[in-house]
Amino acid sequence: xxxxxxxxxxxxxxxxxxxxxESRVRSALVxxxxxxxxxxxxxxxxxxxxxxxxxxxLEALEGDRQTLDGYVEAVRQVGDAEALAVTAxxxxxxTTGLAR
Numbered sequence: 603x604x605x606x607x608x609x610x611x612x613x614x615x616x617x618x619x620x621x622x623x624e625s626r627v628r629s630a631l632v633x634x635x636x637x638x639x640x641x642x643x644x645x646x647x648x649x650x651x652x653x654x655x656x657x658x659x660l661e662a663l664e665g666d667r668q669t670l671d672g673y674v675e676a677v678r679q680v681g682d683a684e685a686l687a688v689t690a691x692x693x694x695x696x697t698t699g700l701a702r
Contacts, residue, residue, distance in 0.1 A: 623649050643692070648688055655684060663676045670697065
């Protein structure tokens, strides 16, 4: 019984952490100039596919991020191929409406 309760608690905490991470990524994307809808879509995809360490790198981005192209270029400067691939594919799928 205790093991089940402990497992349920850990799952709930993991879900909260994921929701917090998604919210922070969404806010960063909106701050970077993306529409709320695109930021919401991209945040869901990015949080599911990138580690917390990768997301923190993206949170610390500097440079021109006022356009989607500028944001993707800033991610390229991070030097993380996986983060770039996830960001670029998320941007493409979300802005074209193929993902929501």
